[in-house]
Amino acid sequence: MNSNFTIAVHSLVYLAYLPGHMASSEAIAHNVATNPARIRKVMSMLRNSGFVKTKEGIRGGYMLGEDPEKITLGHVYEVISRGELRPTWQTGDPEQGCPVSSNTQGIMDYIFKEAEDTYASFLYQFTVASVLQKIKAGV
Amino acid sequence: MNSNFTIAVHSLVYLAYLPGHMASSEAIAHNVATNPARIRKVMSMLRNSGFVKTKEGIRGGYMLGEDPEKITLGHVYEVISRGELRPTWQTGDPEQGCPVSSNTQGIMDYIFKEAEDTYASFLYQFTVASVLQKIKAGV
DNA sequence: TTAAACTGTACAAAATAAGATTACAGTATG
DNA sequence: CATACTGTAATCTTATTTTGTACAGTTTAA
Numbered sequence: 309m310n311s312n313f314t315i316a317v318h319s320l321v322y323l324a325y326l327p328g329h330m331a332s333s334e335a336i337a338h339n340v341a342t343n344p345a346r347i348r349k350v351m352s353m354l355r356n357s358g359f360v361k362t363k364e365g366i367r368g369g370y371m372l373g374e375d376p377e378k379i380t381l382g383h384v385y386e387v388i389s390r391g392e393l394r395p396t397w398q399t400g401d402p403e404q405g406c407p408v409s410s411n412t413q414g415i416m417d418y419i420f421k422e423a424e425d426t427y428a429s430f431l432y433q434f435t436v437a438s439v440l441q442k443i444k445a446g447v
Numbered sequence: 448m449n450s451n452f453t454i455a456v457h458s459l460v461y462l463a464y465l466p467g468h469m470a471s472s473e474a475i476a477h478n479v480a481t482n483p484a485r486i487r488k489v490m491s492m493l494r495n496s497g498f499v500k501t502k503e504g505i506r507g508g509y510m511l512g513e514d515p516e517k518i519t520l521g522h523v524y525e526v527i528s529r530g531e532l533r534p535t536w537q538t539g540d541p542e543q544g545c546p547v548s549s550n551t552q553g554i555m556d557y558i559f560k561e562a563e564d565t566y567a568s569f570l571y572q573f574t575v576a577s578v579l580q581k582i583k584a585g586v
Numbered sequence: 587t588t589a590a591a592c593t594g595t596a597c598a599a600a601a602t603a604a605g606a607t608t609a610c611a612g613t614a615t616g
Numbered sequence: 617c618a619t620a621c622t623g624t625a626a627t628c629t630t631a632t633t634t635t636g637t638a639c640a641g642t643t644t645a646a
Contacts, residue, residue, distance in 0.1 A: 310534065310536075310632080310633055310634085311534040311536035311538070311633085311634085313534075314534060314536065314538050314555055315538065317551070317555065318538045318539060318547070318551045318555075321547055321551060322547050322548075325545075325547050332591085332592070332593090333592085333593070334592090339539065339543070339545060339547060339548045340538055340539060340548070341537075341538065341539055341540045341548070342538075342634080342635080343634085343635055343636065344593095345594095345595085345596095345635080345636075345637085346634075346635075348593060348594065348595085349594085349595080351593090351594095352593090352594070352595085362593070362594090363592085363593080363642090363643080364591095364592060364593045364594080364641075364642040364643060365590095365591070365592055365593075365641090365642045365643025365644060366590060366591040366592055366642090366643055366644045366645075367591075367592075367643080367644065367645095368591075368592045368593060368642080368643070368644090369592075369593085370593095381558070393532070395449060395450040395452075395453060395604095396631090396632095397449075397450035397453065397604085397605080398480075399450070399453050399454065399457045399479055399480065399481075400457060400478065400479060400480055401480045404478070406464075406478060407582050407583065407585070408457070408460055408461050408464050408478060408579075408582060409461075409478045409479070409480070411582045411585065412456070412457045412460060412578075412582060415578055415581050415582060416453055416456065416457075419520070419570070419573060419578075422569065423566050423569050423570060424566075426565055426566060426568075426569040427562050427563075427565060427566045429565075430561065430562050430565040431558070431562060434558060439551075439554055439558075440547075442550075442554050443546050443547060443550045443551060443554060444546065446546070446550065449603080449604055449605085450604085450605085471620085471621070471622090472621085472622070473621090481605080481606080482605085482606055482607070483622095484606080484607075484608085484623095484624085485605075485606075487622060487623065487624080488623085488624080490622090490623095491622090491623065491624085501622065501623090502613095502614080502621085502622080503612075503613045503614060503620095503621060503622045503623080504612090504613045504614025504615060504619095504620070504621055504622075505613090505614060505615045505616075505619060505620040505621055506614080506615065506616095506620075506621075507613080507614070507615090507620075507621045507622060508621075508622085509622090534633095535602090535603090536633085536634080
């Protein structure tokens, strides 16, 4: 898994921290400690799902597209990182006669998919607002 | 996450498929489609946890150290991959005054840890025996 | 109508992680 | 004591992740 999910959550929390304010990719990048191009790429994905509104041109930037109480980390995860939790390396050899060699990958695919469902479900209990609250509480 | 968990499960299932039989790292590597040194590294971890018994020297190799019904994928995951599910990249900057920049990483650490607990718990429902059964059933 | 401050996107470079390969000391077996 | 194995480390190669650069397109305002 790459860190786009972390960056998405951090950026959304930052926007929730500055309500009604347009933040540029440069400002967000500085807060997140990465580069503006990467922020813009992640924000593009979030915009396609309605989590943020973007505006081009002078005085443009990003702001939340929904109430921070309504944006769950589970939903953000689905949009940004679904499918990236499992390793891409493939075990065994489909051409081998031994069923252990040829069929284990298929079972692992199933197990990884179900396990990721569990993982994503867990994340639905958190929202951008609840994360911001924890941050303010200094937990 | 690297693929050591997949390799561990595949190797254990292979050993369960050949009960009472010593398999060499070369034979396992051929079945898994990787190299013997990698198999030996993973098997070392499994041996430290009692999942397999190893024997050096001529006619040596590996065999299961427990009943395949008793080896759960959750336990194997804990031993092989615990802690590797989350990204290593760190968001924000602890030196910045803004609490969003300095505290988001801490919250993400907590969320990733809890989410991984959920992930590992899910895996406890599977055993080496149940995976082998699925393979034999051709699912 | 044009300069400035932005996003959107693509591509290349650098850094890091994962996997394969090689090597060799140590250990049983016959 | 030769052989067939494990245990482990070092190194090489490849894949992935992250960063950096560039530039076309969009909006604002003088």
